[in-house]
Structure formats: C-alpha cells, structure tokens
Amino acid sequence: MDKVLMLWENSGLYNLSLLQTIMIAICLGLLYLAIAKKFEPLLLLPIGFAGVLANVPEAGLALSAMDQALYHFNPQTMQALAGELNITLAGAAEAADKALIKDALAAIDDPAQKARVAQIISAAGYTDGFLYIFYSVLVATGIAPLIIFLGVGAMTDFGPLLANPRTLFLGAAAQFGIFATVLGAVGLSALGIVDFSLEQAAAIGIIGGADGPTAIYVSSVLAPELLGAIAVAAYAYMALVPIVQPPIMRALTSKEERAIVMTQLRPVSKREKIIFPLAVLALVALFLPAAAPLLGMFCLGNLMRECGVVERLSDTAQNALINIVTIFLGLAVGSRLIGDLFLTVETLGIMVLGIVAFAIGTATGILMAKLMNKVSKMPINPLIGSAGVSAVPMAARVANKVGLEANPQNFLLMHAMGPNVAGVIGSAVAAGVMIMYLG
Amino acid sequence: MQDPDLIAEGFNLMLLGMGFVFMFLTVLVIATTLMSKTINRFFPSPEEAVQAGISGKPAAQLPSDKNPEIIAVISAALHLHRQRKQ
Numbered sequence: 001m002d003k004v005l006m007l008w009e010n011s012g013l014y015n016l017s018l019l020q021t022i023m024i025a026i027c028l029g030l031l032y033l034a035i036a037k038k039f040e041p042l043l044l045l046p047i048g049f050a051g052v053l054a055n056v057p058e059a060g061l062a063l064s065a066m067d068q069a070l071y072h073f074n075p076q077t078m079q080a081l082a083g084e085l086n087i088t089l090a091g092a093a094e095a096a097d098k099a100l101i102k103d104a105l106a107a108i109d110d111p112a113q114k115a116r117v118a119q120i121i122s123a124a125g126y127t128d129g130f131l132y133i134f135y136s137v138l139v140a141t142g143i144a145p146l147i148i149f150l151g152v153g154a155m156t157d158f159g160p161l162l163a164n165p166r167t168l169f170l171g172a173a174a175q176f177g178i179f180a181t182v183l184g185a186v187g188l189s190a191l192g193i194v195d196f197s198l199e200q201a202a203a204i205g206i207i208g209g210a211d212g213p214t215a216i217y218v219s220s221v222l223a224p225e226l227l228g229a230i231a232v233a234a235y236a237y238m239a240l241v242p243i244v245q246p247p248i249m250r251a252l253t254s255k256e257e258r259a260i261v262m263t264q265l266r267p268v269s270k271r272e273k274i275i276f277p278l279a280v281l282a283l284v285a286l287f288l289p290a291a292a293p294l295l296g297m298f299c300l301g302n303l304m305r306e307c308g309v310v311e312r313l314s315d316t317a318q319n320a321l322i323n324i325v326t327i328f329l330g331l332a333v334g335s336r337l338i339g340d341l342f343l344t345v346e347t348l349g350i351m352v353l354g355i356v357a358f359a360i361g362t363a364t365g366i367l368m369a370k371l372m373n374k375v376s377k378m379p380i381n382p383l384i385g386s387a388g389v390s391a392v393p394m395a396a397r398v399a400n401k402v403g404l405e406a407n408p409q410n411f412l413l414m415h416a417m418g419p420n421v422a423g424v425i426g427s428a429v430a431a432g433v434m435i436m437y438l439g
Numbered sequence: 440m441q442d443p444d445l446i447a448e449g450f451n452l453m454l455l456g457m458g459f460v461f462m463f464l465t466v467l468v469i470a471t472t473l474m475s476k477t478i479n480r481f482f483p484s485p486e487e488a489v490q491a492g493i494s495g496k497p498a499a500q501l502p503s504d505k506n507p508e509i510i511a512v513i514s515a516a517l518h519l520h521r522q523r524k525q
Contacts, residue, residue, distance in 0.1 A: 165467075172461050201449060272478050279470050283466060288463060422464070
C-alpha cells in the first residue's frame with residue numbers, strides 16, 4: 001500500500017499546481033494559434049510545446065540543478081548548503097528557509113564558493129533539466145539569435161534597397177515605435193502600475209522592431225527574466241501584421257496617396273550587392289560596435305549569398321542551419337514559460353506595450369514616407385513606409401496588398417522590400433544603441 | 440523617489456537612440472549612394488553591357504523582319520485572352 005501511495009504522490013496529477021495548469025492551458029493556446037491559425041507556426045509550435053514540457057510537474061525540465069534542489073527541498077541537502085553558505089535554517093517553515101537559501105545563493109560572489117555549492121547539489125543527484133540546458137547554451141549566450149540572423153542575411157536581397165537607398169530613412173523612422181514604447185514602459189512604472197527598470201523597458205520596446213531574433217537577443221542581454229513574454233509577444237505580433245497594420249495605413253493616408261505609382265527600380269549590379277554588406281560592416285565597426293554581433297552575422301550571411309562562390313554555405317545558412325536553430329530556439333524560449341516568471345502583471349504590460357510599439361512604428365514609418373513624398377521629386381507611395389518595421393517579408397506584402405486595393409495596377413512589393421530590409425538594419429542599430437547605453 | 444529620474448532616463452534613451460539610428464542610416468544612405476555611383480562609373484557591370492548588346496540588335500531587328508500581319512494576329516489573340524481572363 002505504501003508503494004501505491006508513493007506512486008500516487010509522485011504522479012503528475014498529484015503535484016500539478018494551479019500555476020502549472022494555467023501555463024499549460026496558455027501553451028496549448030499557443031499551439032492552437034500555431035496550428036489552426038498559422039500564427040508564425042515555425043516558432044510558436046516549438047515554443048508552445050516546450051512550454052507544456054516546462055510545466056510538467058515534478059519533471060523540472062526547465063529548471064537548473066539548483067532550482068530543482070530548492071524545489072524538492074531535501075532536508076539533508078539543504079543543511080549541507082546552509083553549512084556552506086554560513087546560514088542557519090530555522091527548520092520550522094519550509095518557505096522561509098527556501099527564501100533564506102535563495103537570497104544567500106544569489107549573493108554569492110566568490111567563484112570558488114559557487115563551485116562548492118554546485119558540487120553539493122550535483123552530489124545530491126540533481127542535474128539541469130534539458131530545456132534549461134538548451135536555454136543556457138543557446139539563448140542566454142545569445143548564440144541562437146545570431147545564427148538566425150546569419151540565415152536571415154543569407155535570405156535577404158538588398159537589391160530594392162540599393163536601387164533606392166533613401167528608403168533607409170523609412171526603416172529608421174519606423175524604429176520610433178521602439179523608443180516611444182520604452183518611454184511608455186517607464187511611464188507605466190512611474191505611475192506605479194507595473195515595475196519596469198530601464199533595461200526591461202528597453203527590452204520591451206524592441207518588440208516594436210517586429211524582429212524576433214533581435215528582440216530575443218536584446219532581452220537575453222538586458223532583461224533575461226522577461227524573455228519568455230517578450231519572445232511570445234514579438235512572434236505573436238509579427239503574425240498579426242496583416243491585421244494590425246492596414247487600419248493604421250488607411251487612417252493615415254488618403255486614397256490618392258495610396259494609389260501613387262512609383263517609378264520602376266533601376267537594376268542593381270552584382271558588384272554593388274557584394275560591396276554593400278562590407279560597407280554596412282565598416283560603418284558598424286566605426287560607429288556602433290555594440291551592434292557588431294547582430295549586424296556582423298547579418299552581413300556575413302548576405303555576403304555569402306551575393307558573392308556567389310560559397311553557394312553551399314549560403315544554402316545551408318538559409319535552409320538547414322536556420323531550421324535547426326529555430327527548433328532549439330523555440331524549445332529554449334518555451335522553457336521560460338514557467339508560471340512564476342510568466343503569470344505576472346508585467347507580462348500583461350508587455351503584451352499591451354508590444355502592440356502599441358508596433359502601431360507607433362507603423363504610423364511613424366507612414367508619416368515619414370508622406371514627408372519624403374512631399375520633398376522629393378520622385379513619387380513615394382506612403383504605404384511603403386509601413387514596411388519599415390521589419391517583419392520581412394510580411395510587412396512588404398501588406399503594403400502591396402493595401403496598395404492594390406487603391407489601384408489594382410500598382411505593385412508596391414519590390415518598392416516596399418527596400419524599407420522592409422532597412423527596418424531589419426534599423427532595429428539592429430536600435431538594439432545596438434540600447435545595449436551600448438544600458439549594458 | 441526614482442520615478443522622475445527613470446522618465447528622464449527613458450527620454451534620454453529615446454532622443455539618443457532615435458538620433459543615432461537616423462545618423463547611422465543617413466551615413467549609410469550617403470555611403471551606399473557613393474558606392475553605387477563609383478561602381479557604376481568605374482566598373483560598369485559587364486553583364487548589363489552584354490545584355491544590352493543582345494537585346495540591342497536582334498530585338499530591334501526582329502519585328503521589322505517578320506510579317507506585320509503575324510504580329511497583329513498575335514496581339515489580337517493576346518488581347519482576347521486577357522479580356523477573357525478578366
């Protein structure tokens with residue numbers, strides 16, 4: 001009978017907490033969005049599934065060895081830890097002891113002591129969960145977003161941008177959403193609604209760049225504790241581009257403006273395409289070394305694509321490699337969807353601020369395009385400004401579609417690709433500025 | 440206590456960030472334009488020259504060689520086809 005009882009006490013059902021139940025429901029919701037609604041399925045599917053795995057009770061797949069030891073709270077191990085940390089446990093209330101040890105663990109500075117603590121924990125038989133390992137290897141180090149950027153670089157054609165370099169301004173204007181949201185986030189914490197630090201506010205703002213890997217990279221550097229919510233918000237809103245953007249686009253432009261036909265782009269020579277990533281790299285090296293990891297990998301990928309002598313590498317970067325990394329990135333991000341990290345007022349704030357960031361970015365991109373149309377001789381359709389938020393190639397397709405509604409003969413897709421890839425550069429630059437300012 | 444500071448910091452970050460993004464991309468626009476001009480001036484792309492050569496002569500000659508009737512028939516057929524599609 002004892003054995004049956006033990007089996008029951010170790011079962012998932014017995015240990016399922018309310019937080020875990022809610023989180024599993026949310027993750028199943030993400031899976032539904034990915035499968036039935038096709039919301040960025042490539043990422044939301046692994047994220048949602050990893051989220052379910054991370055919340056399997058007792059398994060501790062997303063916990064580090066230390067967190068697992070704390071979770072199980074074996075008295076002997078805890079006494080050993082307390083001895084090492086020079087604290088005395090009251091022994092009466094488990095929660096109080098837990099908090100005591102947690103604080104002491106967080107306060108360790110001495111690497112030798114850290115190693116001894118790790119030894120005690122591993123001697124007690126606790127190991128890192130596999131999702132935690134994915135997270136610490138790929139996301140906490142920033143490696144996965146960088147490899148994704150390599151692949152995105154290898155997929156990006158800078159032709160439309162090179163044919164009309166001024167569209168870079170549209171990519172710059174759309175980044176206003178990022179910074180306006182930073183201000184919104186610190187404003188919310190000033191009002192006392194939520195409590196965001198400036199670092200966290202910056203990481204939330206970057207959602208407005210509508211660039212998943214950049215958002216993950218920035219939050220892994222500035223605010224790792226918010227990474228789960230930020231990544232989910234970033235990818236969910238990228239999927240919502242076709243729903244969020246058109247009303248803003250229609251509100252800010254007249255029908256005549258939407259019908260503006262742009263002049264055909266000039267052909268761009270191969271040499272220009274090869275030199276361009278090198279030129280970007282040189283400028284990054286000169287002005288903004290903090291953006292060098294992101295833009296460096298991006299430029300490498302693009303050079304591999306355009307130079308034409310390493311087709312195999314370029315092919316791997318834009319297919320096999322990016323797919324492999326996407327799987328692991330999804331799993332790693334999903335491992336952050338744990339109840340006490342995710343189910344907070346902050347997450348709600350992130351979701352709201354994220355969509356505001358996105359809307360503001362779209363609006364400023366369009367306004368900038370209107371301004372450019374006024375001052376330049378060449379006609380510029382304001383709709384392509386909305387593609388300045390990255391979300392390649394979705395945002396450009398949306399601009400094209402809204403343009404076709406106003407004028408069925410007007411194909412804006414190639415024109416919108418210019419600001420679209422400019423947006424990728426712009427958000428990476430914005431990310432670099434934030435990391436430089438706050439890192 | 441800290442709140443006015445935090446907002447001021449946020450504002451600073453916004454000004455600095457937007458300023459920097461614009462400056463960087465402006466420099467990039469200038470650099471790109473210069474780069475394109477230099478390349479097209481000193482190294483006119485060989486592919487384009489070849490393409491221009493190909494499309495220059497035969498394409499210009501072909502229509503005048505062929506029977507104009509055939510061209511008229513093809514155009515009419517194309518026109519009809521497009522109309523049907525609509």
